Structures are given as C-alpha cells and as structure tokens.
Amino acid sequence: MRFYFQIILTLLLALLLFVGCETTKNIQGSITSTVDSMISDVDKDLFAQVPENQLEGVQKAAFDLLVLNEKVKLAELKEELAGKQKKYANNELDLSKQNKKEAIVKLDIEKLEAIDRSGLGEKKDNIKTIADLKAKVLDIDSDKLKVGAKLHTTQIDIDNLIKQIKEMEEIIKNMKMVKE
Numbered sequence: 001m002r003f004y005f006q007i008i009l010t011l012l013l014a015l016l017l018f019v020g021c022e023t024t025k026n027i028q029g030s031i032t033s034t035v036d037s038m039i040s041d042v043d044k045d046l047f048a049q050v051p052e053n054q055l056e057g058v059q060k061a062a063f064d065l066l067v068l069n070e071k072v073k074l075a076e077l078k079e080e081l082a083g084k085q086k087k088y089a090n091n092e093l094d095l096s097k098q099n100k101k102e103a104i105v106k107l108d109i110e111k112l113e114a115i116d117r118s119g120l121g122e123k124k125d126n127i128k129t130i131a132d133l134k135a136k137v138l139d140i141d142s143d144k145l146k147v148g149a150k151l152h153t154t155q156i157d158i159d160n161l162i163k164q165i166k167e168m169e170e171i172i173k174n175m176k177m178v179k180e
Contacts, residue, residue, distance in 0.1 A: 063177040070175070074168045081161040088154045095147045102140045109133045 050058075109130055116126040 060177060063175075067172065067175050070168065070172050074165065074172060077161060077165050077168060081158065081165065084154055084158045084161060088151065088158060091147055091151045091154060095144060095151065098140055098144045098147060102137060102144070105133050105136050105140065109137070 112126055112130050112133065115121050116123070116130070
C-alpha cells in the first residue's frame with residue numbers, strides 16, 4: 001500500500017510540474033492522457049484540435065479530478081482505519097472477557113483450597129479439581145497472550161494508517177494548480 005501511495009504521489013507531483021513548466025501543447029497532451037486514463041467519452045482526435053486558449057477550463061477540471069482522486073484515497077484510508085479500530089475494540093473486549101474468566105477460575109481455586117485446608121470434602125477430589133482449575137488458568141493465560149499479540153499488531157496497523165492519513169491530508173491541503 002505504501003509503495004502504491006509513493007508511486008501515485010510521484011506521478012501527481014510530476015504532472016503538476018509539467019502543467020507549470022511544459023509548453024501548451026504538452027499541457028494539452030498531459031490533460032488528454034489524464035482524462036483518457038479516467039475512461040473519457042471524449043474523442044481524442046477532436047480534443048487534440050482544441051485551441052490552446054480554450055484549455056483553461058479543461059486544465060482546472062483535470063486538476064479538480066486529481067484532487068478528488070486523492071480525496072477518495074484518503075476516504076478509503078479512513079475506512080480502513082475504522083475497520084482496524086473496530087478490530088482493536090473487539091480484541092480488547094475479548095481480552096476483558098478472558099480476564100474475567102480467569103478471575104472466576106482463580107476465585108474457585110481459592111474457595112476449593114479453603115475447603116481443602118478446612119479438611120472438608122474428599123482430599124483426592126479436592127487436589128484433582130484444584131489441579132484442573134490451575135491448568136484452566138494456564139489455558140486462559142495462553143489465550144490472553146494471543147489476544148495481546150493481536151492487540152499489539154493491530155495498534156501498529158492503526159498507527160501506520162494514522163500516519164498515512166496525516167500525510168495524505170497534508171498533500172491534499174498543499175495541492176495547487178500551477179499556471180503558466
């Protein structure tokens with residue numbers, strides 16, 4: 001995704017430079033290729049015959065289209081960010097549920113150990129049940145580690161997307177149509 005973003009940015013900057021520095025014929029050519037690349041219904045041969053003094057509206061419309069394309073990419077990044085944030089929230093919920101489950105099992109362990117210390121119940125059954133519950137705590141801890149890893153990797157994705165969004169917003173903010 002980052003590589004794609006860098007290519008688009010480079011192409012956009014190159015197009016903006018060409019609009020400001022090339023001859024009018026080259027401007028017409030780059031506008032034509034930009035419009036054509038967006039699947040235009042305009043006849044290329046007819047458009048090539050348009051006098052250069054009639055291109056100002058076309059240049060502005062092509063520039064507006066470039067800006068809007070960047071805004072669409074920005075909106076897509078924001079949508080992706082929202083998905084990652086939802087995933088993060090779901091993982092936090094899962095971790096909270098695992099913590100609650102662990103607390104319930106630990107409470108049961110404490111109760112059974114109190115029963116055992118008091119000499120109540122069958123000693124063998126108490127030992128077996130306590131051991132089973134302690135194994136269950138270990139399983140829960142294992143699950144918590146997995147969820148914690150998911151939280152961490154999702155946070156990295158969120159941070160990267162936030163950075164990309166800020167960069168894209170800055171690029172859009174600084175986009176200006178260069179006139180000859």
